[in-house]
Amino acid sequence: MQTTRADEGHDVDPSASAAVAWIGVAAVVVVHLAVLGLLGDEASLSALLAAQVFALLAVAGFEVGFGSASFRTLSALAVCWAVLAGGTLFAATAAGPTVAAGGLATVAAVGCYGLHRYELVALGLVEVADERE
Amino acid sequence: MDPTPRFWSTAGTGALLAVLGVVFARPVLVVGAASVGAIVLARQYAFLRAVQRLDDGLSVDVATDAQFVRRDERTELTLSVSVPSGAPLGLAVTAELPAVAGPVDRAERTVRLDPGAESGTATVSVEWPVVGRATVPEPTVSVADASGLFTESYRRGGETEIRVEPRQPRNVHVGEGGDAVGAPFGGHRTDQYGQGTDPAELREYAPGDSVSNIDWKATARLAYPHVREYEVETDRRTVMVVDHRARLATGPEGERPLDYLRELALVVADAAATADDPLGYYAVGDDGLTAELRPSTTTDHYREVQTLLHGLAPTEGRTPGGSARGVADTRRAADLLADDDTDFGGTLVPYFGASERYVQRIAGDSLFETVRTRVGRLDGTHWVLLFTDDSDRTRLRETVRAAQARGHHVVVFLAPSVLFETGGLADLDAAYDRFVEFESFRRELDRIDRVSAYEVGPGERLNAVLSGDRRR
Numbered sequence: 001m002q003t004t005r006a007d008e009g010h011d012v013d014p015s016a017s018a019a020v021a022w023i024g025v026a027a028v029v030v031v032h033l034a035v036l037g038l039l040g041d042e043a044s045l046s047a048l049l050a051a052q053v054f055a056l057l058a059v060a061g062f063e064v065g066f067g068s069a070s071f072r073t074l075s076a077l078a079v080c081w082a083v084l085a086g087g088t089l090f091a092a093t094a095a096g097p098t099v100a101a102g103g104l105a106t107v108a109a110v111g112c113y114g115l116h117r118y119e120l121v122a123l124g125l126v127e128v129a130d131e132r133e
Numbered sequence: 134m135d136p137t138p139r140f141w142s143t144a145g146t147g148a149l150l151a152v153l154g155v156v157f158a159r160p161v162l163v164v165g166a167a168s169v170g171a172i173v174l175a176r177q178y179a180f181l182r183a184v185q186r187l188d189d190g191l192s193v194d195v196a197t198d199a200q201f202v203r204r205d206e207r208t209e210l211t212l213s214v215s216v217p218s219g220a221p222l223g224l225a226v227t228a229e230l231p232a233v234a235g236p237v238d239r240a241e242r243t244v245r246l247d248p249g250a251e252s253g254t255a256t257v258s259v260e261w262p263v264v265g266r267a268t269v270p271e272p273t274v275s276v277a278d279a280s281g282l283f284t285e286s287y288r289r290g291g292e293t294e295i296r297v298e299p300r301q302p303r304n305v306h307v308g309e310g311g312d313a314v315g316a317p318f319g320g321h322r323t324d325q326y327g328q329g330t331d332p333a334e335l336r337e338y339a340p341g342d343s344v345s346n347i348d349w350k351a352t353a354r355l356a357y358p359h360v361r362e363y364e365v366e367t368d369r370r371t372v373m374v375v376d377h378r379a380r381l382a383t384g385p386e387g388e389r390p391l392d393y394l395r396e397l398a399l400v401v402a403d404a405a406a407t408a409d410d411p412l413g414y415y416a417v418g419d420d421g422l423t424a425e426l427r428p429s430t431t432t433d434h435y436r437e438v439q440t441l442l443h444g445l446a447p448t449e450g451r452t453p454g455g456s457a458r459g460v461a462d463t464r465r466a467a468d469l470l471a472d473d474d475t476d477f478g479g480t481l482v483p484y485f486g487a488s489e490r491y492v493q494r495i496a497g498d499s500l501f502e503t504v505r506t507r508v509g510r511l512d513g514t515h516w517v518l519l520f521t522d523d524s525d526r527t528r529l530r531e532t533v534r535a536a537q538a539r540g541h542h543v544v545v546f547l548a549p550s551v552l553f554e555t556g557g558l559a560d561l562d563a564a565y566d567r568f569v570e571f572e573s574f575r576r577e578l579d580r581i582d583r584v585s586a587y588e589v590g591p592g593e594r595l596n597a598v599l600s601g602d603r604r605r
Contacts, residue, residue, distance in 0.1 A: 012225040012245065012275045012284075021280040024172050025143055029150065032165030048164065055168055072182065077175035081168060088167035092160035100163050101151040108147075108170040112177060116134045119181045123188055125287055 023066070024059040031055040048089065056081050084108070134180070140282040143173055173282065180278035183221040184285055190218045193272050193290035195228055201296050203387065207235075207258045208295065212272060214244045215252040222276055223248055226289075228255070229270040233297070235260030248279075261297040269293040300387025305396050306592035307546070309579070310572050311599045314587060333362045369516055370428055371405050372413035372508055372541075373398055373438075375445065376500050376521035379419055382447035383553045390548035391447055393589050394520040397546055398442050401518060406435035413515070414438045415507055417500045418448035425507065428515070498525070501532045509539045517541045520589075522548040526574050537583055545578055545586040547571075552590040552598070564598050 035051045060077060063069035069077075084104065092100035120126050136144075147169030154162030191214070198209045212228040228242040237257050244253040261267065271288040278284075308314045335351050338358035348361040375398055381391040405412040412435060413428035424441050426434065470478045500521060508517055517536045521529060529545075536543045551567040558564050571588070578586040588595075 012223050012277045021139060021282070022143075025146055025169055028165055028168040028172065029146065032150070032161055032168070036159060036161045048161065052164070052168065059168075059172060069179065073175065073179040076178045077171065080171035080174045080178075084167040084171045084174070085164055089160070089164050092154075092163055097154050097158055097160045097163045100160065101155050101166065104151060104163065104167050104170060105148075108174065111170075111174050115174070115177050115181055119134050119184065119285070122181070122185055123285075123287055 023062045027058045027062065028055050031058070045089075045093075052081070052085050080111075134177070135284050135286075137277075137281055137284055139280075140173070143169065143282065147173070176278060176280050176282050180222075180283050180285075183278070184276055186218075186221045187216065187224065187276065188289075190216045191274065191289060192216070193226055193274065195269060195272060195290055195293050197269070197293055197295060200294070201298060202261050203298055204264050204300050205260065205262055207260050209256055210242070210259050210269065211254060211256045212242065212244055213252070213254045214246060216246065217251060219249045219251055220246045221248065222279060224274060224276045226253075227273045227275070228257070229273055230259060231267045231269060233261070233263035233265065233267050234269075235262055261295065264297050264299045267295045267297060269295065300385075300392075302387065302393045302396050302591065304592035305393055305589065306595050307397060307587050307589050309575070309587055311588075311595060313592075335359050335361055368410050368430075369405075369408070370411045370413075370513060371401070371516045371518060372415065372428060372511065373401060373518045373520065374415045374417065374500070374504060374508060375442070376417050376519070377423070377445050377447055378417065378499070379447050379450040380524050381522055381548070383550070384555065388553070388591065389447070390522050390550075390553050390590075391445065393591065394546060394548055395442055395445055397589055398518075398520055399439060402435065402438050402442060406432075406439075412438060413511070414441060415503055416441065416445060417503050419450050419499065420448065421499050422503055422507070423448070428511070498528045498532075501528055501535065504532050505535045508536055508541070511539075511541075515541045517543045519543065519545045521545070522550055522553075523571055523574060524550050530578070533578055533581065533584055537581060541583070543581075543584045545575075545584065546589045547575060547578075547586060548589050552594045558594060558597055561598060561600075568595075568598050 031051055031054060035048065039047055056078065060069070060074050063074065063077065084107065087107070088100045088104045091103050147166040150162045150169065151166035154160060154164075154166065194213045196211045196213070198211075202208050210228055210230075212226065214226045224246050226244045226246075227239060230237060230242070237259055242255055242257045244255045246253050269292060271290045271292055273286055274289050275286045276284065306313055335348060336359065338347060338352075338360050342360050346360040346362075348359050351359040351361065375394065377391055381394070382389050384390075386392070402412060402414075404410075409430055411428035411430050414424060414426040415422060416424035426438060426441075467482070470482045473479075473482075500519075504517070504519075508515070519533065519536070523529065529547075533543055533545060549568060549571045551564050551571060552558075575586045575588060578584055
């Protein structure tokens with residue numbers, strides 16, 4: 001097998017439509033805006049956690065209903081959700097929303113880039129500049 | 134893994150929530166941004182898993198129906214894609230083409246598999262207009278995740294090599310009765326001794342010999358005066374008469390009688406240039422003489438002969454009534470039409486332009502008349518090399534006699550028609566009988582005083598005709 005990465009344009013379309021892909025994100029936005037609108041600054045930790053669980057179940061339901069999500073994918077979604085949302089909530093409570101937002105951006109960027117690099121290695125697409133090194 | 138515009142929209146939504154949360158000091162919105170980030174990361178992970186599963190079971194193969202093709206020929210390129218366990222996500226595999234290949238629509242050379250599909254193939258016809266070695270790169274596999282946030286492209290499969298060969302004769306046979314002749318033309322011994330540079334022989338001194346010719350070392354060794362003689366050097370004045378009438382255009386380009394005769398003529402021209410022999414060149418088309426270069430030995434002259442030979446193409450058959458119009462009249466009409474922008478003028482210009490290719494129009498058999506009127510009038514003895522075929526034997530016989538009668542040596546290079554006709558070798562026994570007739574004619578020419586005749590053609594076809602027990 002060769003290990004060359006192609007620079008051509010993509011010839012394949014995603015199987016899900018844009019509307020289906022956006023449903024989960026829209027649900028998250030709506031739930032959080034609803035929490036903010038209904039409870040305002042009075043939102044308790046338990047209410048927030050309940051909202052997160054509700055949003056997670058909604059997104060997982062959409063993934064199962066419209067996509068082909070496996071148990072492994074749903075587990076990954078739950079873990080990511082727990083780590084990011086839980087960590088952000090803790091940071092926002094402890095150090096304020098600015099620090100929480102900065103930390104979230106950093107963790108999300110590192111996570112995305114890490115998965116990207118892992119994929120390159122897994123597919124053998126990493127080019128070695130000089131094999132003697 | 135490349136992010137799509139949909140990815141940036143989703144990430145932008147999360148970023149907007151985070152910014153609003155910071156600006157309005159609402160931690161709930163920042164938590165909402167974290168939820169969006171979790172969705173993106175989970176989908177990226179799911180895509181990564183699907184690509185890995187796909188790559189483990191993916192098999193891509195590109196096959197061609199020919200590794201060797203001639204320029205401008207086509208080959209079929211077949212792309213086969215298989216995922217025995219079923220594709221975990223939609224993919225497209227595209228057969229890539231090298232820059233030297235002819236254009237093929239990308240959609241035609243792409244195999245698309247929907248999720249769950251197991252295999253697919255695509256076959257395209259590719260033209261190869263450039264001579265050389267071409268490498269068909271590995272096909273490109275393109276995948277996109279189900280939600281459209283990420284795409285990926287990478288190469289899989291192997292490279293395929295195709296050699297594109299020029300359209301020119303291969304295995305040119307020059308010989309007599311099927312037996313190849315190594316050098317029918319080129320070296321020219323005089324068998325005369327005198328002034329020169331190549332030593333010929335030693336002989337005893339005889340009264341009348343110049344003292345300066347005495348070889349003193351041989352004299353000392355043999356105890357009697359000996360003189361060394363040298364072979365006389367001579368220039369062989371050569372005239373090539375190349376027939377490029379329409380009848381020499383039988384068969385595909387590169388395999389026509391004219392192509393074989395041209396290859397040989399180029400060899401002769403090169404040999405003449407190497408030996409500094411005076412070389413003349415006459416090209417004969419259907420309607421007359423298309424090129425006339427009187428014998429000369431300048432470097433530019435040899436180069437011009439070779440250039441003309443390289444550009445030699447068959448003429449388009451005899452033009453009815455063509456001899457009625459003189460070259461001067463034709464040129465005058467072409468000059469007048471050159472300034473005519475009307476549709477009438479535009480229609481006529483190509484006909485007058487084509488007519489200008491002829492140096493002189495000739496009524497009757499143009500080859501015979503050229504030899505009679507041009508070659509026959511050359512001063513001194515020349516080696517006249519005729520490059521033609523055997524389709525009009527009676528006229529050719531007269532042509533050879535016309536050249537020979539003037540005291541010239543004549544070498545006839547004949548392309549046997551039987552070796553070039555389409556389907557001519559379908560019946561090998563009939564082809565053999567026709568070749569025997571040709572051979573009889575060639576020998577008849579060869580028996581004429583100061584005339585040599587050789588056959589020129591594709592060696593493999595001649596071998597096929599003479600193969601097995603047909604050769605007697």
